Amino acid sequence: MTILIRSLLFVATAGLLALTVAKPTRVVFFGDSITQAGVNPGGYIDRLKKMLPAEQFELVGAGIGGNKIYDLFLRMDDDVLAKQPDVVIVWVGVNDVWHKASFGTGTDPDKFVKFYEAVIRKLQAANAKVMLCTPATIGEKTDFSNQQDGDLNQYSQLIRDLAKRQNIPLIDLRKAFLDYNLKNNPENKEKGILTTDRVHLNEAGNQLVAEQMQKALLGMGK
Amino acid sequence: MTILIRSLLFVATAGLLALTVAKPTRVVFFGDSITQAGVNPGGYIDRLKKMLPAEQFELVGAGIGGNKIYDLFLRMDDDVLAKQPDVVIVWVGVNDVWHKASFGTGTDPDKFVKFYEAVIRKLQAANAKVMLCTPATIGEKTDFSNQQDGDLNQYSQLIRDLAKRQNIPLIDLRKAFLDYNLKNNPENKEKGILTTDRVHLNEAGNQLVAEQMQKALLGMGK
Amino acid sequence: MTILIRSLLFVATAGLLALTVAKPTRVVFFGDSITQAGVNPGGYIDRLKKMLPAEQFELVGAGIGGNKIYDLFLRMDDDVLAKQPDVVIVWVGVNDVWHKASFGTGTDPDKFVKFYEAVIRKLQAANAKVMLCTPATIGEKTDFSNQQDGDLNQYSQLIRDLAKRQNIPLIDLRKAFLDYNLKNNPENKEKGILTTDRVHLNEAGNQLVAEQMQKALLGMGK
Amino acid sequence: MTILIRSLLFVATAGLLALTVAKPTRVVFFGDSITQAGVNPGGYIDRLKKMLPAEQFELVGAGIGGNKIYDLFLRMDDDVLAKQPDVVIVWVGVNDVWHKASFGTGTDPDKFVKFYEAVIRKLQAANAKVMLCTPATIGEKTDFSNQQDGDLNQYSQLIRDLAKRQNIPLIDLRKAFLDYNLKNNPENKEKGILTTDRVHLNEAGNQLVAEQMQKALLGMGK
Numbered sequence: 001m002t003i004l005i006r007s008l009l010f011v012a013t014a015g016l017l018a019l020t021v022a023k024p025t026r027v028v029f030f031g032d033s034i035t036q037a038g039v040n041p042g043g044y045i046d047r048l049k050k051m052l053p054a055e056q057f058e059l060v061g062a063g064i065g066g067n068k069i070y071d072l073f074l075r076m077d078d079d080v081l082a083k084q085p086d087v088v089i090v091w092v093g094v095n096d097v098w099h100k101a102s103f104g105t106g107t108d109p110d111k112f113v114k115f116y117e118a119v120i121r122k123l124q125a126a127n128a129k130v131m132l133c134t135p136a137t138i139g140e141k142t143d144f145s146n147q148q149d150g151d152l153n154q155y156s157q158l159i160r161d162l163a164k165r166q167n168i169p170l171i172d173l174r175k176a177f178l179d180y181n182l183k184n185n186p187e188n189k190e191k192g193i194l195t196t197d198r199v200h201l202n203e204a205g206n207q208l209v210a211e212q213m214q215k216a217l218l219g220m221g222k
Numbered sequence: 223m224t225i226l227i228r229s230l231l232f233v234a235t236a237g238l239l240a241l242t243v244a245k246p247t248r249v250v251f252f253g254d255s256i257t258q259a260g261v262n263p264g265g266y267i268d269r270l271k272k273m274l275p276a277e278q279f280e281l282v283g284a285g286i287g288g289n290k291i292y293d294l295f296l297r298m299d300d301d302v303l304a305k306q307p308d309v310v311i312v313w314v315g316v317n318d319v320w321h322k323a324s325f326g327t328g329t330d331p332d333k334f335v336k337f338y339e340a341v342i343r344k345l346q347a348a349n350a351k352v353m354l355c356t357p358a359t360i361g362e363k364t365d366f367s368n369q370q371d372g373d374l375n376q377y378s379q380l381i382r383d384l385a386k387r388q389n390i391p392l393i394d395l396r397k398a399f400l401d402y403n404l405k406n407n408p409e410n411k412e413k414g415i416l417t418t419d420r421v422h423l424n425e426a427g428n429q430l431v432a433e434q435m436q437k438a439l440l441g442m443g444k
Numbered sequence: 445m446t447i448l449i450r451s452l453l454f455v456a457t458a459g460l461l462a463l464t465v466a467k468p469t470r471v472v473f474f475g476d477s478i479t480q481a482g483v484n485p486g487g488y489i490d491r492l493k494k495m496l497p498a499e500q501f502e503l504v505g506a507g508i509g510g511n512k513i514y515d516l517f518l519r520m521d522d523d524v525l526a527k528q529p530d531v532v533i534v535w536v537g538v539n540d541v542w543h544k545a546s547f548g549t550g551t552d553p554d555k556f557v558k559f560y561e562a563v564i565r566k567l568q569a570a571n572a573k574v575m576l577c578t579p580a581t582i583g584e585k586t587d588f589s590n591q592q593d594g595d596l597n598q599y600s601q602l603i604r605d606l607a608k609r610q611n612i613p614l615i616d617l618r619k620a621f622l623d624y625n626l627k628n629n630p631e632n633k634e635k636g637i638l639t640t641d642r643v644h645l646n647e648a649g650n651q652l653v654a655e656q657m658q659k660a661l662l663g664m665g666k
Numbered sequence: 667m668t669i670l671i672r673s674l675l676f677v678a679t680a681g682l683l684a685l686t687v688a689k690p691t692r693v694v695f696f697g698d699s700i701t702q703a704g705v706n707p708g709g710y711i712d713r714l715k716k717m718l719p720a721e722q723f724e725l726v727g728a729g730i731g732g733n734k735i736y737d738l739f740l741r742m743d744d745d746v747l748a749k750q751p752d753v754v755i756v757w758v759g760v761n762d763v764w765h766k767a768s769f770g771t772g773t774d775p776d777k778f779v780k781f782y783e784a785v786i787r788k789l790q791a792a793n794a795k796v797m798l799c800t801p802a803t804i805g806e807k808t809d810f811s812n813q814q815d816g817d818l819n820q821y822s823q824l825i826r827d828l829a830k831r832q833n834i835p836l837i838d839l840r841k842a843f844l845d846y847n848l849k850n851n852p853e854n855k856e857k858g859i860l861t862t863d864r865v866h867l868n869e870a871g872n873q874l875v876a877e878q879m880q881k882a883l884l885g886m887g888k
Contacts, residue, residue, distance in 0.1 A: 070292060070333065070337075071333070074333070074336050074337075074340075099326075100325075100326030100327060100545065101326060101544065101545075101769065101770050102768060102769070103322075103330070103767065103768070104321075104322030104323060104326050104327075104328050104548070104767050105322060105326075105327065105328050105329060105330045105333075106326050106327050107327060108325070108327045111292065111293070111296070111327075114296050115292075115296075118296075139594075143597060143601075144588040144593060144594060144597050145594060145597035145598040145601060146594050146598075147594045147595050147598065148594055149588060149593055149594035149597070150583075150588060150589060150590050150591045150592055150593035150594050150595075151591050151594075153587060153588050153589035153593070154589040154590075154591065157587075157589060322767065323547065323548050323766065323767075324546060324547070325545065325546070326545050326770070361816075365819060365823075366810040366815060366816060366819050367816060367819035367820040367823060368816050368820075369816045369817050369820065370816055371810060371815060371816035371819070372805075372810060372811060372812050372813045372814055372815035372816050372817075373813050373816075375809060375810050375811035375815070376811040376812075376813065379809075379811060514736060514777065514781075515777070518777070518780050518781075518784075543770075544769075544770030544771060545770060547766075547774070548765075548766030548767060548770050548771075548772050549766060549770075549771065549772050549773060549774045549777075550770050550771050551771060552769070552771045555736065555737070555740070555771075558740050559736075559740075562740075
């Protein structure tokens with residue numbers, strides 16, 4: 001092979017690589033206040049940026065405080081589909097449960113599933129790969145004596161069933177949080193282990209979520 | 223023109239006219255348990271059938287108990303659009319308010335409007351003429367001391383504003399019910415005037431609703 | 445003393461003794477709709493009558509549907525103290541939790557304890573021996589996914605702590621129901637094992653409660 | 667008796683009389699967060715101190731944030747009766763209504779009356795003169811479209827009926843606030859006229875309450 005040809009091949013290969021490198025997988029994190037805070041320094045999305053190869057993943061936060069599943073449905077065109085995501089990680093449920101007690105406007109379990117299915121359908125129709133998360137916690141006590149534990153367990157199971165039924169990857173944050181607390185919360189405290197206020201993540205909480213999502217994102221397609 | 227031809231023309235024209243006459247306006251009543259009961263003998267839809275010319279109007283009930291605005295949204299393809307309606311009368315709101323107290327799953331006012339707008343948008347896109355109703359009553363006391371009066375007044379105003387903003391005909395049942403009770407409920411009873419149980423219609427209630435809707439349907443397009 | 449007089453004295457003494465023996469321990473069952481139904485044929489109080497020696501125990505039902513701890517407080521003079529009970533079994537809590545979701549009028553946990561303490565104080569001041577029960581169940585699923593499980597676990601623990609703090613006998617029905625369901629509810633049903641409707645007792649439920657209370661009543665003072 | 671002795675007796679008697687005159691009427695303001703803030707500079711109790719003759723009235727605040735009628739009942743021994751009040755102005759109700767929606771722990775209307783009667787009974791048994799107030803406002807819109815208007819109207823009427831039934835002076839703050847807003851809130855704002863946040867008093871609100879209470883206190887016994 002002449003030097004010229006070698007040089008041409010090199011340029012072509014580098015170009016292809018550059019092309020490949022230039023188009024990372026765009027991941028949109030679609031959720032509530034926990035995800036809204038996830039883009040802040042030290043937040044779980046911010047941590048993920050350092051935990052994933054930058055040339056392979058572009059991470060975009062799309063969280064809004066107070067959102068329930070049907071809020072996601074109502075705003076998904078503008079806030080998610082318009083961004084042409086390759087992957088969308090949906091993490092919602094805390095407000096669907098919590099707002100029952102605090103505003104009287106929680107989400108019925110059967111409607112929760114219907115809107116969740118509608119969100120998935122629209123994401124998949126736009127060729128986005130979907131990942132589901134279970135709602136982590138409203139109170140970190142491990143003996144199921146947090147007020148919303150019954151509903152959180154029920155709605156988490158609805159999400160697990162949905163993921164299984166549709167063969168969608170699941171990031172079971174509720175299980176991960178409970179397992180972590182069973183090891184690290186011997187005094188059965190309601191906050192301070194993974195959350196600052198029973199719901200929103202402290203450093204350890206952001207790190208745990210980042211690790212769970214890192215694992216899921218790197219495991220994609222394998 | 224020979225008589226034969228004239229006769230043939232006459233028959234053809236009459237046939238066309240008959241065809242036109244034979245296609246009545248299809249009206250779908252889209253709502254909750256009150257509308258579900260409306261098709262029963264003596265119900266408001268049943269009454270309307272006798273109060274409107276049968277050759278001009280075909281009346282179809284599409285009410286399901288417990289429905290809130292987002293339930294209408296979720297089932298409108300199958301239950302309304304599939305019926306190719308000319309007119310859709312949307313009557314909803316009682317459960318959006320009531321379920322706050324009875325299940326913790328009422329509808330936030332801003333989401334109520336968003337889903338109502340989405341329902342209207344889809345109906346209009348299918349070339350259906352839309353009419354809106356205000357939720358009538360949860361308790362017939364006239365001094366605004368029924369528990370849900372505050373919300374019913376608020377959500378009714380949201381519907382009035384929506385109708386005005388989009389130039390859509392409004393059937394203001396809440397106002398009609400209050401006016402009727404101010405005249406006919408001197409003892410400030412909570413039920414028994416237009417309802418059997420504070421919410422669902424007795425004979426007088428069904429008659430009042432039928433009259434309000436008759437007026438709106440006959441006034442259409444004028 | 446003549447034989448006649450001796451005989452008369454003997455008869456009188458025996459009569460007094462008989463009279464003493466004839467005075468059984470009066471037990472008042474103080475609670476909500478579950479206890480109200482407990483006096484019906486097959487109810488847990490009805491069963492207890494056959495499971496305890498009639499000459500030793502007089503059983504009196506004092507349950508009223510919908511009662512919360514502060515309802516017990518408000519009506520205890522008329523319904524319990526006026527009956528001069530020797531023992532009062534307090535069984536309450538389901539409505540304190542349930543009415544949060546169904547009426548918006550549940551009981552705050554700290555007020556629950558304060559009123560419970562006030563009830564105990566008044567009963568003890570009237571020389572009644574008190575026994576406490578934990579609320580059994582609102583839904584029989586065993587994976588803590590019944591909506592009210594979080595609160596039921598919390599309020600049950602408040603009652604256990606109260607019993608321990610004041611050295612009062614505890615009948616831990618919530619634990620007994622869960623243990624029974626873990627053995628007998630492999631399909632994780634929400635009703636039909638010990639309840640007819642997630643809350644009120646079927647035959648097996650009434651029998652289980654009767655056995656738990658029998659054990660507590662026979663073990664009294666040992 | 668010599669003139670000297672007579673004179674001394676006169677002086678002593680006058681002194682006793684002066685002492686009697688010097689004992690002002692002790693008024694305890696018994697309520698929730700609105701009353702808790704009432705003792706702050708510019709608060710309604712602080713204003714009243716300048717609006718009433720100091721030698722005739724001693725004003726004592728006894729408000730605690732979040733209190734419902736049964737909280738008043740639970741703490742009245744320590745916080746009110748221990749202060750040996752001549753007059754107690756009870757102002758409660760906002761949280762009994764509001765906590766239905768925000769915590770699920772509001773007060774049923776019939777229990778509201780029962781505990782209110784119990785509070786009055788204990789105050790009167792301690793020879794305190796009682797005055798009742800209606801809950802003023804949760805939202806200042808004048809068209810009864812504030813979410814809690816239905817309940818506030820109902821509970822206010824329960825208090826009016828109670829005052830009438832027991833011949834107790836009533837300070838009808840709900841009526842006073844509505845009248846004021848009808849004149850001064852032409853834009854139907856939900857806050858900013860008499861409140862800072864729909865519930866708690868701004869300067870105008872504190873002044874209006876102070877005036878209403880001044881009138882009631884000066885009119886006492888007439």
